[in-house]
Amino acid sequence: MTVAFALLLLGALTAAMTPRLMARGSWADREPVLALWAWQCVVAAVLxxxxxxxxLCAAEAWQAVRGHVFAPAPRQVLDAYALSDDAHPWAAxxxxxxxxxxxxxxxxxxxxVIRARxxxxxxxxxxRTRAPLMPGEEEVRGDRLTVLEGERPEAWWLPGPAPRLVITTAALRRLGGRQLDAVLAHEEGHVRARHDWLLHCSAALASAFPQVPVFRAFRHQMHHLVELAADDVASRRHGRLTTALALVGLNEDRGVFGPCASHHDAVPRRVDRLLGPADRLxxxxxxxxxxxxxxxxxxxxVVAFVPGLRALG
Structure with missing residues (x-):
């Protein structure tokens, strides 16, 4: 099965070369939404x-499968794929x-998905334990802001059928009104783009095949690019400076901006990107x-259908 081997070779080359090609230049940081789409297309191509x-291998190995795969195809199409009547063990x-x-x-x-749920x-x-409903208060379906008592400024969005933004009292005290709106817009950007599903899919592929470079890079880039895309949503609504100040306010107590900060922490780079933006493509x-x-x-x-199309042409 020449076509099957060609497809496997194409998939292997794509899986091996894509991380290097995508890493060239800074265009992904300039256009995170475009980069997200490109990564999804590449992974879809490999799959x-x-x-x-x-x-094709199953059609080569078993007549029953061949009958379903090539059921409406004329004889010349079968001849174009060189399907033999004898089952080959390697194909099976x-x-x-x-x-x-x-x-x-x-x-x-x-x-x-089960773990996420x-x-x-x-x-x-x-x-519900930390912020119980008051007597007579009804839980509202849909977007809902939940305020928690906390000494650490934090804000996150809890996805699901009834997504909600959770923010601590320390964050409310530290962030100004526009900065709080920027945090809300950032988290809404995650929910509207369904970034949680991208993270689940990338984590599943990387867990299933950790040796495949494209799946490892896919998981790493998803965590990075979804944050940049959400930052852009917030900055378009409330300004880059406001969004950067909100990031600083939420993270300055975590030690990510000091001389002992880890070089792998993405927050300082996100702030630098907001304060000194590169021109869009x-x-x-x-x-x-x-x-x-x-x-x-x-x-x-196209690779899979070329022999059949040539035979029909």
Whole structure:
């Protein structure tokens, strides 16, 4: 199965080379939303390579599968893919291995979702304990601000069917009105873009296949880029200086800005990015990059269908 091997080779090259290519330049920090889309397209292309290769290998190994995959196809299409009547053991083994990888990936994603739901339930139970409803007060469905007593300035959004912003009294005392609005806009940016699902999917892939470079980089970049994208949402509404001051106010007690700060902490870099923003890419270049990224998942489909299309042509 030449096409199946070509798809696997394409997927392997994409998985190995993409982290290096995406790391070149600073365009991702300048356009985090575009970078998020590009990463999703690349990962989708790698997964498509595996799925299509699995289908072709299964069609080579088992007549029953071949009948379903190539059911409406004329005889010349079958001849174009050089499917033999004798089942090859290597095709069956490869199909089973790829299928097992898909099942393992689905299991890791299910584990991430179950863990996230359990974590949300635990946090909501903690919120009900720390901030109980007053007598006669009814819990409001939808977006709701919850204020907790706390000596440390913190703010986070708890996703779910009824998302809510949680903020401590220390953060209310430290942040000004516009800075508090910027924090709210930042967290709303996460919820509206469903960044929690991106984080779950990237964590599941990296947990399932930690040796694959593109999945490791995907998880790392998702944590970085979703914060930059949410920062941009807040800065467009309330200004870059206000958003930067809000970040400083929430994190200055954590020791991330002092001489002993870790070089791996992303908050100072986010503040520097807000205070000294680089120019955005030109509109034409953004459109071309978006279109190019959107075409990446199409490549495996084209590779898989080229023999059949040639036979029909």
């Amino acid at each position: 498509l390579c595996c799925v299509l290769a699995m289908a 083994a490869l199909a089973v291995a790829l299928f097992a990888g898909g099942v393992w990936t689905a299991a890791m994603l299910a584990r991430e 359990a974590g949300r339930r635990a946090k909501r139970a903690e919120l 030109p509109v034409g270049r953004r459109l071309r990059a978006t279109a190019l990224a959107s075409l990446v998942p199409v490549v495996p489909v």
